Amino acid sequence: MRRRNLLLGGAGLTLGTSLGCREREASAPGFSAQFVGQSPERGHLLRSAELLSAPIDETRRVAVAIVGGGASGFSAAWRLRKAGLPASDLLLFDLEPRIGGTAAGDALPRAPHPMGAHYLPTPPRECFELHELLADVGVLVGREFDGTPEYASTAICSAPLERHFLDGQWYPGLYPEAGQTQDEADQFERFWELLQRWDRRSDGAGRLLFRLPARRSSPKLAALDSMSMADWLKDQGFDSWRLDWFVDYACRDDYGCSAAQTSAWAGLHHFLGRGLAQNREGQLLVWPGGNGDLVALIRNWINAEESVLTDHLVYAIDPDAGSLRVRDLAGVGCKQIEAD
Numbered sequence: 001m002r003r004r005n006l007l008l009g010g011a012g013l014t015l016g017t018s019l020g021c022r023e024r025e026a027s028a029p030g031f032s033a034q035f036v037g038q039s040p041e042r043g044h045l046l047r048s049a050e051l052l053s054a055p056i057d058e059t060r061r062v063a064v065a066i067v068g069g070g071a072s073g074f075s076a077a078w079r080l081r082k083a084g085l086p087a088s089d090l091l092l093f094d095l096e097p098r099i100g101g102t103a104a105g106d107a108l109p110r111a112p113h114p115m116g117a118h119y120l121p122t123p124p125r126e127c128f129e130l131h132e133l134l135a136d137v138g139v140l141v142g143r144e145f146d147g148t149p150e151y152a153s154t155a156i157c158s159a160p161l162e163r164h165f166l167d168g169q170w171y172p173g174l175y176p177e178a179g180q181t182q183d184e185a186d187q188f189e190r191f192w193e194l195l196q197r198w199d200r201r202s203d204g205a206g207r208l209l210f211r212l213p214a215r216r217s218s219p220k221l222a223a224l225d226s227m228s229m230a231d232w233l234k235d236q237g238f239d240s241w242r243l244d245w246f247v248d249y250a251c252r253d254d255y256g257c258s259a260a261q262t263s264a265w266a267g268l269h270h271f272l273g274r275g276l277a278q279n280r281e282g283q284l285l286v287w288p289g290g291n292g293d294l295v296a297l298i299r300n301w302i303n304a305e306e307s308v309l310t311d312h313l314v315y316a317i318d319p320d321a322g323s324l325r326v327r328d329l330a331g332v333g334c335k336q337i338e339a340d
Helices: 003-018 040-047 071-082 128-136 180-197 219-225 229-235 242-256 266-271 276-281 291-302
Strands: 056-062 064-067 090-093 105-107 112-114 142-144 149-151 163-166 169-171 310-318 323-328 335-337
Touching: 040 310, 040 323, 056 090, 064 071, 064 335, 071 090, 071 128, 071 291, 105 276, 105 291, 112 291, 128 149, 180 242, 219 266, 229 242, 229 266, 242 266, 266 276
Parallel strands: 056 335, 064 090
Antiparallel strands: 105 112, 142 149, 163 169, 310 323, 323 335
């Protein structure tokens, strides 16, 4: 029997069995839902001047205080611990009861799941610090003979799929191609031609115009930082709503801002920072709990559990004095932290 006939036969059997069953009253499955993310109630505590006048119950001095327990905060902690900073000289505060920030994940009875950032594109070769971090936490497990990083197979997304929903239908990719006019298609092609002119190009000093980390990019195109990505598209003669949507989605996905709120330099960096070839050929690193699992791996590596304080609201920072005030939301009282 051919596989197709077997499947069709099975489908018919299932349908017939269902029709033969006693009719039951339809009822909606019970479930509960809630918005997740940063707690508005905790954030609203900052509106009150009451915290500023609250008595300080404890003063503590440390070498370094990190505000925020997301990917950036824990990456900073990794860098400091790797440089030799003792765990006792470090404090890391997070407002929420769980670490992760916008990369936080959670777990259902059957499996963990992401609640925010949920993948990491494999970094280009020049991102040696990120390669080092991924190696420390066991994600980068070796290199090929030509130096190409080799990643743990369990962290590689084997069949990535991007799609968008338009006019009641799902379509592959992130550009709404279905139904486009010839002019819209030409604009989309011209946009990529503009990107190719700058892709992996260097200035007179040998610095790439766009690269990761962004601070290592050439300042040659810094003027693009003074205009928005939306305005840059208009200046280039683009007026396709499809291209506008595609670029706006990229800005919202990477920066949490619309194309009108994102600088043209940052918008272009989204496409060019890794290089167009790396964007096409690179892999995606993923975990069951999203990037929160990666943050947890870093947390385990820094081995400083007593230095990680969740449920702590930082409400007053004096960067010049190196001081900050913290409200313990799970306990009672406020602390004054003096950082060297």
